[in-house]
Amino acid sequence: MISVTEALQIILNHAPRASVVTLPLELAVGRILREPVSADRDFPPFDRVTMDGIAFTWQPTPRRLRVEGRQLAGAPQGQLQDRANGCLEVMTGTVLPQNADTVVRYEDVTLQEEAESVWADVQVWPERAGQNVHRQGSDRSQHDVLLEPGVRLSPAEIAVAATVGKAEVQVSHMPRVALIATGDELVEVTQAPAPHQIRQSNSHALQAALHQEGIGAERYHLRDDYDALKTQLRALLEAHDLLILSGGVSKGTSDFVPDVLADLGVQRHFHRLAQRPGQPIWFGTTASGKVVFALPGNPVSTFFCFYRYVRPWLYRHLGVDFPTEYAQLTVEVSFKPALTYLLPVRVNSSPNGVLLAVPLAGQGSGDLANLSQCDGFLELPPDQDTFPAGASFPFFRFRRL
Amino acid sequence: MISVTEALQIILNHAPRASVVTLPLELAVGRILREPVSADRDFPPFDRVTMDGIAFTWQPTPRRLRVEGRQLAGAPQGQLQDRANGCLEVMTGTVLPQNADTVVRYEDVTLQEEAESVWADVQVWPERAGQNVHRQGSDRSQHDVLLEPGVRLSPAEIAVAATVGKAEVQVSHMPRVALIATGDELVEVTQAPAPHQIRQSNSHALQAALHQEGIGAERYHLRDDYDALKTQLRALLEAHDLLILSGGVSKGTSDFVPDVLADLGVQRHFHRLAQRPGQPIWFGTTASGKVVFALPGNPVSTFFCFYRYVRPWLYRHLGVDFPTEYAQLTVEVSFKPALTYLLPVRVNSSPNGVLLAVPLAGQGSGDLANLSQCDGFLELPPDQDTFPAGASFPFFRFRRL
Numbered sequence: 001m002i003s004v005t006e007a008l009q010i011i012l013n014h015a016p017r018a019s020v021v022t023l024p025l026e027l028a029v030g031r032i033l034r035e036p037v038s039a040d041r042d043f044p045p046f047d048r049v050t051m052d053g054i055a056f057t058w059q060p061t062p063r064r065l066r067v068e069g070r071q072l073a074g075a076p077q078g079q080l081q082d083r084a085n086g087c088l089e090v091m092t093g094t095v096l097p098q099n100a101d102t103v104v105r106y107e108d109v110t111l112q113e114e115a116e117s118v119w120a121d122v123q124v125w126p127e128r129a130g131q132n133v134h135r136q137g138s139d140r141s142q143h144d145v146l147l148e149p150g151v152r153l154s155p156a157e158i159a160v161a162a163t164v165g166k167a168e169v170q171v172s173h174m175p176r177v178a179l180i181a182t183g184d185e186l187v188e189v190t191q192a193p194a195p196h197q198i199r200q201s202n203s204h205a206l207q208a209a210l211h212q213e214g215i216g217a218e219r220y221h222l223r224d225d226y227d228a229l230k231t232q233l234r235a236l237l238e239a240h241d242l243l244i245l246s247g248g249v250s251k252g253t254s255d256f257v258p259d260v261l262a263d264l265g266v267q268r269h270f271h272r273l274a275q276r277p278g279q280p281i282w283f284g285t286t287a288s289g290k291v292v293f294a295l296p297g298n299p300v301s302t303f304f305c306f307y308r309y310v311r312p313w314l315y316r317h318l319g320v321d322f323p324t325e326y327a328q329l330t331v332e333v334s335f336k337p338a339l340t341y342l343l344p345v346r347v348n349s350s351p352n353g354v355l356l357a358v359p360l361a362g363q364g365s366g367d368l369a370n371l372s373q374c375d376g377f378l379e380l381p382p383d384q385d386t387f388p389a390g391a392s393f394p395f396f397r398f399r400r401l
Numbered sequence: 402m403i404s405v406t407e408a409l410q411i412i413l414n415h416a417p418r419a420s421v422v423t424l425p426l427e428l429a430v431g432r433i434l435r436e437p438v439s440a441d442r443d444f445p446p447f448d449r450v451t452m453d454g455i456a457f458t459w460q461p462t463p464r465r466l467r468v469e470g471r472q473l474a475g476a477p478q479g480q481l482q483d484r485a486n487g488c489l490e491v492m493t494g495t496v497l498p499q500n501a502d503t504v505v506r507y508e509d510v511t512l513q514e515e516a517e518s519v520w521a522d523v524q525v526w527p528e529r530a531g532q533n534v535h536r537q538g539s540d541r542s543q544h545d546v547l548l549e550p551g552v553r554l555s556p557a558e559i560a561v562a563a564t565v566g567k568a569e570v571q572v573s574h575m576p577r578v579a580l581i582a583t584g585d586e587l588v589e590v591t592q593a594p595a596p597h598q599i600r601q602s603n604s605h606a607l608q609a610a611l612h613q614e615g616i617g618a619e620r621y622h623l624r625d626d627y628d629a630l631k632t633q634l635r636a637l638l639e640a641h642d643l644l645i646l647s648g649g650v651s652k653g654t655s656d657f658v659p660d661v662l663a664d665l666g667v668q669r670h671f672h673r674l675a676q677r678p679g680q681p682i683w684f685g686t687t688a689s690g691k692v693v694f695a696l697p698g699n700p701v702s703t704f705f706c707f708y709r710y711v712r713p714w715l716y717r718h719l720g721v722d723f724p725t726e727y728a729q730l731t732v733e734v735s736f737k738p739a740l741t742y743l744l745p746v747r748v749n750s751s752p753n754g755v756l757l758a759v760p761l762a763g764q765g766s767g768d769l770a771n772l773s774q775c776d777g778f779l780e781l782p783p784d785q786d787t788f789p790a791g792a793s794f795p796f797f798r799f800r801r802l
Contacts, residue, residue, distance in 0.1 A: 025590065029609035030801075043770050046596060050699075052653040072655050073625060074585020076597045091653030093586060093698060095597045106652050139768045146770045154800045155613070156772035159606035159700060163599065163769055167590045184475020185494060189426065189568045195447060196477045196496045198564065205560035208430035212556070224474060251507050252453040252492030254473050297494060298451075299560060323802060328754035353729035353756050353793035367540045368564055369444050369547045371557035392754035399555045400431075401724060401802050 001274045003382065004308075004340040007283070010269045011309055014285050015316035018172040025161055028153050030214045031171035032318040037147035037157075040164045042137035046077070047096035051132040054109055054120050055100035056080065056087035058129035067111065067118040071097055087120055096133055103132035150319050172318040175241035177210060177217035179203040180233070182248040182257060183297060184224045201368060202246040202295075202302040209306055212400060213314060217244075224254040234264055237290050244310060247297025250280040257294050258282055266292050274382060275340040277301040281309065299368040304342045304377055307396050327357035327378060327395035333387040341380040346373060347395065357395060375399040402675045404783065405709075405741040408684070411670045412710055415686050416717035419573040426562055429554050431615045432572035433719040438548035438558075441565045443538035447478070448497035452533040455510055455521050456501035457481065457488035459530035468512065468519040472498055488521055497534055504533035551720050573719040576642035578611060578618035580604040581634070583649040583658060584698060585625045602769060603647040603696075603703040610707055613801060614715060618645075625655040635665055638691050645711060648698030651681040658695050659683055667693050675783060676741040678702040682710065700769040705743045705778055708797050728758035728779060728796035734788040742781040747774060748796065758796060776800040 002010075020034045049055065056065050057080065065087040071078040073091050080086050080099040088097045096103070108124040140146060146160050153161070153171070161169055181203040187193045188200060203219040210217045222232050229248075236243055248257035249271070258271055266284040273281055278301040282294035291313070295305040315322040327347050335341040345357035360373055376397040380387050387393070403411075421435045450456065457466050458481065466488040472479040474492050481487050481500040489498045497504070509525040541547060547561050554562070554572070562570055582604040588594045589601060604620040611618045623633050630649075637644055649658035650672070659672055667685040674682055679702040683695035692714070696706040716723040728748050736742040746758040761774055777798040781788050788794070 025605060026608065029612050039770070043768075045594070045599065052651050052656070070654055072585065073653065074587070074598070076595070089654060091655060092651055093584065093599075093648075140770050147773055151773070152800075153609075155606045155609035156704065156775060156799065158609040159602040159704070160770055160773050162590045162605040163602040163700075165590055165593070165600055183494065184473065186475070189563045189566055192566070193446070194477070197475070198446065198494075199566055201560040201564040204426060204563040205556045207427065208554075208556035208559040211430050247494075250453050250493055252474065253471055253490060254492060255453070299564075303557065303560070323750075325750040325802070326752050326754045349724075349726040349756065349796075351727050351793060353727045353758075353796075355750065355754050355756060357754075367444075369440070369541050369561055372548055372552070372561050374557060392752060395750075395754075397802055398557065399553075401726070401798055 001272050002270050003274050004379070007270055007273050007309065008312065011283060011313050012316050014269065014291060015313050016289055017319055018175065018317050020170050021173040022168050022170050024168055025158060025166060028161075028169050028171055029155060029158055031153050032320045033147055033151050033153055033157070033169060034149050034172055034319065035170040036145045036149055037161055037164060037166055037169070039140045039142050039144045039146055041142050043140035044134050044136055044138070047136050048134040049090045049092060049094045049096055049103050049132065050134050051103055051105035052091050053089075053103050053105035053132065054087040055090045055097050055103045057083040057099055058102040058126060062122060062125035065120045065122070067120055071095070101129045101133065102126055105132060152320050174215045175314070175317065176239065177215055177242045177244065178220060178236045178240040179206045179217050180220045180222055180236065180243060180245045182222050182224060182229070182245060184254070186221060201299055202297065205299070205303055206244055206246070206306055209398070213311070224248065224256065226256045226260060229256055229260045230263060233260055237264065237266070237286065237292075241290060243290070243292045244306070245292070245294040246302045249282045249294045249296055261292060261294065266290070274338070275342060276337065277342060278305040278308075279339075281305050283309070300344070300371065303371060303398070307376070307398050308342065308379070325355070325395045325397060326392045327355040328392045329378070329387055329389055330356050330358050332389050333359055333380065334385060335380060335387070336385050338382050340382045342377040343380055344370065344374045344377050345395070347375045347397075355395065402673050403671050404675050405780070408671055408674050408710065409713065412684060412714050413717050415670065415692060416714050417690055418720055419576065419718050421571050422574040423569050423571050425569055426559060426567060429562075429570050429572055430556060430559055432554050433721045434548055434552050434554055434558070434570060435550050435573055435720065436571040437546045437550055438562055438565060438567055438570070440541045440543050440545045440547055442543045444541035445535050445537055445539070448537050449535040450491045450493060450495045450497055450504050450533065451535050452504055452506035453492050454490075454504050454506040454533065455488040456491045456498050456504045458484040458500055459503040459527060463523060463526035466521045466523070468521055472496070502530045502534065503527055506533060553721050575616045576715070576718065577640065578616055578643045578645065579621060579637045579641040580607045580618050581621045581623055581637065581644060581646045583623050583625060583630070583646060585655070587622060602700055603698065606700070606704055607645055607647070607707055610799070614712070625649065625657065627657045627661060630657055630661045631664060634661055638665065638667070638687065638693075642691060644691070644693045645707070646693070646695040647703045650683045650695045650697055662693060662695065667691070675739070676743060677738065678743060679706040679709075680740075682706050684710070701745070701772065704772060704799070708777070708799050709743065709780070726756070726796045726798060727793045728756040729793045730779070730788055730790055731757050731759050733790050734760055734781065735786060736781060736788070737786050739783050741783045743778040744781055745771065745775040745778050746796070748776045748798070756796065
């Protein structure tokens with residue numbers, strides 16, 4: 001049985017880079033950028049006024065200034081006529097007028113009408129030129145790369161792309177994913193289960209988790225029948241890039257999934273990992289680059305395996321680093337088997353900036369209802385029995401901030 | 402000028418609870434639950450086998466057991482005939498057969514065929530009854546509330562809802578939101594701006610940010626013309642629950658927004674806050690319960706004000722607590738004005754579980770490109786000048802984990 005670390009290495013080595021698709025900017029938030037985005041002109045593109053007030057040519061001696069006029073937002077650059085004693089009213093975001101080099105905000109100016117002119121008395125005379133002016137190109141220069149390929153487009157990057165005129169962006173293509181629940185004991189959500197039956201929940205959870213990654217995936221339910229499984233999985237493999245199965249991978253007599261996948265030419269890279277929960281996880285790929293995760297059917301196992309293995313695979317495939325988080329145990333935890341232990345926890349950010357992880361008492365991998373108290377899990381290494389309070393471990397979050 | 406704390410109090414006091422809408426479970430991830438979800442039967446609904454192996458009636462003395470047959474997943478509960486010396490093969494997830502109380506996994510059993518019977522030699526005889534059986538109702542009892550109203554539906558809650566047969570759930574209705582950019586200097590993303598013009602970016606950023614909250618919002622661009630603004634804002638107020646404007650709220654001569662809103666009967670609750678960036682923020686409501694945020698037009702101000710004010714308003718409106726995060730400054734920061742300072746930072750989770758915040762050198766509220774280096778901002782209180790390395794402050798994240 002291989003370790004969690006080895007398994008991850010294998011998984012990430014079988015995550016070829018996604019192809020590229022061009023999307024309208026409106027649909028691109030959350031996607032992974034696949035082209036550099038550069039400044040089409042300087043940032044800011046002109047000497048930009050940063051306060052509403054008056055603009056003039058600075059001189060060391062304070063003086064009264066005559067208001068020559070007003071430059072509105074959206075108007076071309078104005079021109080100050082009298083560099084010695086004139087000023088122009090300007091607004092935040094406008095182009096600094098020609099011949100002006102300094103702005104004083106209205107709060108520091110008294111305007112008075114006298115003899116058909118308006119005069120500005122500056123209460124707080126600036127110590128030098130350049131006040132309240134954001135100089136052209138001081139943030140970025142034309143042709144500077146503003147966004148590198150591989151960044152996930154947050155609302156901030158959307159704003160940057162908009163401002164340089166990228167109405168469309170090249171991003172990673174999302175894989176076509178099929179979610180496949182196996183098990184004759186499963187019925188639909190809308191059905192009333194007989195005493196020995198249970199409703200499907202894993203494929204719903206996976207569908208929701210993929211939805212949060214921006215992927216729409218279809219759900220399928222296949223029966224525990226070798227031939228039917230083979231026919232249906234062959235068709236699903238053809239139509240999708242990624243298959244995520246749940247159930248049918250442990251040692252039960254109806255656990256046909258590994259054999260059927262082998263039969264269909266899916267190369268197994270591993271089956272069973274030294275971890276709890278989720279030991280029977282199976283991973284394979286086809287010669288044509290299709291990827292198959294067959295996850296154990298216990299709800300908690302399916303869930304944790306998705307976040308520990310499938311999501312990192314997805315990130316690598318899309319071309320973005322998986323962000324590592326760590327959290328501190330609040331109480332000692334003991335776990336004796338020589339397995340990696342995925343410990344369900346609730347986390348909270350303490351006022352000193354530490355992410356605290358409170359272990360959840362649970363009933364093991366079948367305790368689905370427990371997940372609703374849970375924010376994610378800590379990964380506790382296999383070479384320790386005791387994990388003291390205050391120690392930190394990698395934390396895998398499934399509840400979005 | 403009121404403080405950030407006072408402003409938030411006012412905002413949260415004007416966030417009436419959203420109405421309720423019924424959604425199919427497939428569309429409900431990320432939404433706020435508005436009804437309790439209860440167990441329709443016990444969890445688990447039967448004594449559930451947790452390992453593939455054999456089931457039998459435990460006795461203190463180890464003995465050889467004859468395999469009577471096999472109980473498959475999805476089959477009704479079987480019955481063990483010979484309580485003294487019989488066993489049944491069972492699979493993970495199946496109902497424990499009648500008369501059985503204990504399961505030993507295949508790994509601890511040797512099966513041998515002898516005289517037309519199959520015999521099980523148990524290598525590791527359990528110390529007591531009940532092994533590998535997940536007792537009916539041991540997680541939750543029928544009618545227990547599994548999900549409380551007010552929870553945000555993560556994939557875990559979707560699984561819980563599915564398993565109790567909630568094909569539809571009652572969740573908070575999302576507000577109808579209009580995003581309104583003002584300013585004659587603005588042109589569309591697809592246009593080539595003249596030297597004094599800039600492309601719209603704020604409404605794109607806000608649209609993306611709302612998309613991440615599950616809200617589709619329309620973008621509008623209004624000119625700096627009092628009468629046109631009034632006509633258009635009146636129509637937008639009628640058609641939406643929430644208006645988010647950017648620009649037109651500072652002291653410039655074309656900053657008509659506050660006057661137009663007053664003219665339309667929107668009651669102002671505050672205008673200008675003791676903060677940087679984003680001082681000129683305006684907030685008001687109508688008698689009919691419409692809400693208007695008019696944010697300053699500088700890109701960083703718009704952005705930070707959305708995450709500091711609009712998002713908490715939205716959470717309160719939808720009926721979920723806003724999660725507070727804290728992060729530790731890595732270097733000393735100095736900020737003299739008696740204003741709350743929203744400091745742009747990049748964060749990383751250190752291996753000891755501390756969220757570290759690295760301040761970003763920026764050019765102030767106009768430096769849009771800087772946002773792409775930024776994960777969020779720290780809120781530094783107004784009553785301090787110096788913020789030492791190692792001190793922690795509330796952190797507002799806009800880059801999703």
